[in-house]
Amino acid sequence: MTSQDNMPMTRAEKRQARRIRRFDNPWLNPKLIWGAALLLAIIAIGLMGRLLWNLDLVFTGSTPLKLPPVGFENLRGQAGQWANPIGTDGGGRDMLALIIIGAPNTLFVGLLASLIGMSIGIFLGFSAGFLGGRIDDTIRVSADVMITIPPLLILVVFQSAFGDVTLTMMAILIAGFVWQSPTRLIRAQVLSMKQSGYVQMAQLSGASTSHIMFREMLPNLIPYLFGSFIASVTTSIVTAVGLEVLGLGPQRIPTLGRTIYEAINAGALIQNLWWWWGIPTLLLGVMFIGLLLINLGLDEVSNPRLRKLS
Amino acid sequence: MLDDVTPDKPVLTLRDVSIEFPTPKGIVQAVKNLSLDIHKGRRVGFIGESGSGKTTTALAVMQMLAEPGRVSGGTIDLGGTDILSLSEEAMRRTRLGRVAYIPQGAMNSLNPVMRVEPQMWDAIIAHEGAVGRDALKQRSDIALESVGLPQHTSQLYPHELSGGMKQRVCIAIGIILNPELIIADEPTSALDVVTQRQVIQTLKDIQTRIGSGLMMIGHDMGLMAQTVDELAVLKNGELVEHGTVQQILEAPKHPYTKDLISSVPLVGGDSFLNPERNADAPKRISSEPLLRFENVRKDYGAVAALQSLSFTLHGDTPQIISIVGQSGSGKSTMGSIMLGFNPPSKGRVLYEGQNIQTMNAAQSLEFRKNVQAVFQDPYACFNPFYRVDHALKFPFKQFGLAKSEAHSQQAMQEACVAVGLDPDLVLSRYPHQLSGGQRQRLIVARALMLSPKLLIADEPVSMVDASLRASILSNIYDLKDKHGISILYITHDLATAYHVSDFVMVLFKGNVVEAGPPKEVIGAPQHPYTRLLIDSIPWPDLKRSWGDGRADWDPAKQEVAALNAKTEYRGDVPGFDLSKA
Numbered sequence: 001m002t003s004q005d006n007m008p009m010t011r012a013e014k015r016q017a018r019r020i021r022r023f024d025n026p027w028l029n030p031k032l033i034w035g036a037a038l039l040l041a042i043i044a045i046g047l048m049g050r051l052l053w054n055l056d057l058v059f060t061g062s063t064p065l066k067l068p069p070v071g072f073e074n075l076r077g078q079a080g081q082w083a084n085p086i087g088t089d090g091g092g093r094d095m096l097a098l099i100i101i102g103a104p105n106t107l108f109v110g111l112l113a114s115l116i117g118m119s120i121g122i123f124l125g126f127s128a129g130f131l132g133g134r135i136d137d138t139i140r141v142s143a144d145v146m147i148t149i150p151p152l153l154i155l156v157v158f159q160s161a162f163g164d165v166t167l168t169m170m171a172i173l174i175a176g177f178v179w180q181s182p183t184r185l186i187r188a189q190v191l192s193m194k195q196s197g198y199v200q201m202a203q204l205s206g207a208s209t210s211h212i213m214f215r216e217m218l219p220n221l222i223p224y225l226f227g228s229f230i231a232s233v234t235t236s237i238v239t240a241v242g243l244e245v246l247g248l249g250p251q252r253i254p255t256l257g258r259t260i261y262e263a264i265n266a267g268a269l270i271q272n273l274w275w276w277w278g279i280p281t282l283l284l285g286v287m288f289i290g291l292l293l294i295n296l297g298l299d300e301v302s303n304p305r306l307r308k309l310s
Numbered sequence: 311m312l313d314d315v316t317p318d319k320p321v322l323t324l325r326d327v328s329i330e331f332p333t334p335k336g337i338v339q340a341v342k343n344l345s346l347d348i349h350k351g352r353r354v355g356f357i358g359e360s361g362s363g364k365t366t367t368a369l370a371v372m373q374m375l376a377e378p379g380r381v382s383g384g385t386i387d388l389g390g391t392d393i394l395s396l397s398e399e400a401m402r403r404t405r406l407g408r409v410a411y412i413p414q415g416a417m418n419s420l421n422p423v424m425r426v427e428p429q430m431w432d433a434i435i436a437h438e439g440a441v442g443r444d445a446l447k448q449r450s451d452i453a454l455e456s457v458g459l460p461q462h463t464s465q466l467y468p469h470e471l472s473g474g475m476k477q478r479v480c481i482a483i484g485i486i487l488n489p490e491l492i493i494a495d496e497p498t499s500a501l502d503v504v505t506q507r508q509v510i511q512t513l514k515d516i517q518t519r520i521g522s523g524l525m526m527i528g529h530d531m532g533l534m535a536q537t538v539d540e541l542a543v544l545k546n547g548e549l550v551e552h553g554t555v556q557q558i559l560e561a562p563k564h565p566y567t568k569d570l571i572s573s574v575p576l577v578g579g580d581s582f583l584n585p586e587r588n589a590d591a592p593k594r595i596s597s598e599p600l601l602r603f604e605n606v607r608k609d610y611g612a613v614a615a616l617q618s619l620s621f622t623l624h625g626d627t628p629q630i631i632s633i634v635g636q637s638g639s640g641k642s643t644m645g646s647i648m649l650g651f652n653p654p655s656k657g658r659v660l661y662e663g664q665n666i667q668t669m670n671a672a673q674s675l676e677f678r679k680n681v682q683a684v685f686q687d688p689y690a691c692f693n694p695f696y697r698v699d700h701a702l703k704f705p706f707k708q709f710g711l712a713k714s715e716a717h718s719q720q721a722m723q724e725a726c727v728a729v730g731l732d733p734d735l736v737l738s739r740y741p742h743q744l745s746g747g748q749r750q751r752l753i754v755a756r757a758l759m760l761s762p763k764l765l766i767a768d769e770p771v772s773m774v775d776a777s778l779r780a781s782i783l784s785n786i787y788d789l790k791d792k793h794g795i796s797i798l799y800i801t802h803d804l805a806t807a808y809h810v811s812d813f814v815m816v817l818f819k820g821n822v823v824e825a826g827p828p829k830e831v832i833g834a835p836q837h838p839y840t841r842l843l844i845d846s847i848p849w850p851d852l853k854r855s856w857g858d859g860r861a862d863w864d865p866a867k868q869e870v871a872a873l874n875a876k877t878e879y880r881g882d883v884p885g886f887d888l889s890k891a
Contacts, residue, residue: 197690198701200651201753205705206678219695 032297038290042103042283049100057084057094058101058254065092069275087275089259090266095279102254103283105167109255110237112171117178117236118229124179125186126213130194140187143180151177152242159248167250174239178232185228186221193217227298234291241284256280319389320347321490321523322371326384329366329375329547340366340379341547348491348523353514355526355534355555357570358544359775360746364527367544368493371525372411373401389490407437410484412477412494412513419480420468426454426479427464433483453482456519457512473637474505478512485516492517493525498533502636502802503846504865507856510537510848529776531574532848535559536856543567556852573777574850575805577832598663600625600763600796601648601681605657608643608820616640616647617820618657620889625763627885628790630797632807632828634843635817641800644817645768648798649683679709682762684786686769688749692741698749699737702756709760725755729785747778754785761793768800783810804843808832813883816840818872825888826880836880839872 067088070080086095128139202216243249244257263277329341341363348354356364369375386393413419430450457478498506517524526538541558543551551564562568601623608616635641646652650666658665661677702722712718726733729751757765771779787810789795814831816824824837835841
């Protein structure tokens, strides 16, 4: 064990110093940053595309059918052209325009559904944990029952009964199936926090119930809420895409799921029109990896024991 | 008599050991150049406040330092083996085989889903490979017997054992392979005094029998005096004094050691308080007594936590009423009933004539303003999300005491100064940046700011470092002395109750067994249970070996006697009436 007082830092030591800095500021988590970057990229495609690309190409028949992306040839021997850089679908719609409109739509459904679901979850979770008694029993039992019902089953019935739905309507329907796990999570946290010293201190200070719930407890739950939010965004998107691929989503608004539905319906797999179903699938993959990374990153932020120094 | 033991080769030799923790704000030296020998059969105590490096040193001997800590210099030699050069596998064999570690919280150290017996077998199998079932059974039975546990314990799950029994199971696992060195890290800090005495005696017996060295970590000078042969005093990672217990107790050289010794309050010893004058109680409008218990009883299922109890606290002269007892005696239940957190099963609690369970919102706010509390755990009392001034400012505003922002700021600063804190240093910090002692003082400052009529202090110093206890207690005492606040002091520590209180109630299994002025009750106890408690106090005095030093000390017998004895009433104080059952 030699002393290293006056020696310049070696590379390993510099790396160690960088790790320690990262340990100090948990939000500089590489997973969190990469995940956020992936999601922001998808939103950026949506925003930039609206400014730079002609969105009228999204209508049926506005372009030649089944053109491949630039640099590829389709089965008819047509080469890709720069007017439709990532090809066109079987209905003569430009794939790039479809994605510029469709990708943010898919993300929007997920975010809105989970925002509504989380709000319900926070409200019910706090009520159950804090008030206890019969209210707790009712909320807990209904959340448990709802968890056992497969959401797709109910949603398929709903959607086919409603016919065409808007994106918002679909988000609200999905929200009805993502509030259970935040409710249970928050209830458990509130139950353990209710016994803590600072909540007793606040009671001694004559604090009202709403003050204790929202000013004393809620701030300490923020990391959990974030994590739970991201998880339910993932669930919501999976549910939404599932419905769309079954052809049950919005009929007139392009989404990634609907594009995949149409590709399958038109036999894109047999005709080797890989760009038609492949590009939306790839984007969905990127979206899920982004959400997963954010979730892992948030886990490390809220649970310091998962953070490693070495 | 201990000095004439001719020491052979030491079991453990620490030479210039330094331990450091790299952190974002630079390297923290947890232990600096520590050198020490532990000889065969000797008991060495490591004493110091939290953060002084005593546990860190012990963990380094086990090679179990938490990341990113590392031994940065020096050597650790265990009976001829250089610990620091051992491979991970060799170290694994050394742990428990040659060094055993008895942890602080035995309740968390046993596997809750395994019976006691297989957990002991695991230890043997991990070191000796396959051993026959009969041999295993025989060895675990011997180990359990040697710590004084009945044989059927081996078939029980940890939750079926009491805290003291769990700690003994941990000791039994620790000695099952006859280690050369036993490290006991505050083995009794979670236990009450009676159990503490039993467990320490078990530990001493068994250590003498297998002849290993013992490294005992703690912060209680009294317990150390009763347990070890040699003492090492640590402060900020440095060994400031080392010698036999006798040398250190009789002629401490380092000022910190002197502080540690003098901070232990003694029954009958000099008071650490200076009662100059008695402030008058705050003027009360109501003619009703401040607090009245009417046949209050609390049951948890079939267990009676508190038997029917009636008393009246008039509150016209400020007083400190102490409630002492072991864990499970119902004293904390009584505190939470008084605060209205826990409704009584029978009877009523009246605050100025109002039942606290049926108050309306305005009355409830008035009650909260006038009945405040200091809790046991200063670490949990602050919301980690806010700066600490939130805990002081919020109630001040809530009770309508604040005239303006500047006024509440000024009140906070004055309260901080009154409890000996620098307001500029502490008020704008986050809770985790303050020590336990500072936090507990802030809670006392909070009580002072609100100037309630009654303060319920539930074990206010049991989680604070020993050297700070006396000063925090005198802060609390000042609340009565200078500010006229009546205090209910709930504690298991008879020595402090002796000094601070005007009236003492001893609680045993929910019953008051002895009550009266402290000089009578604690100074000359008459009830068997009170005597049991006082005998269990570890004195920082070698001549006074655990009470009066009777060898036939049998707590079980005394508890039986206590159950049959009737309550002793040792006198009254004006302003507090305990109804005699």
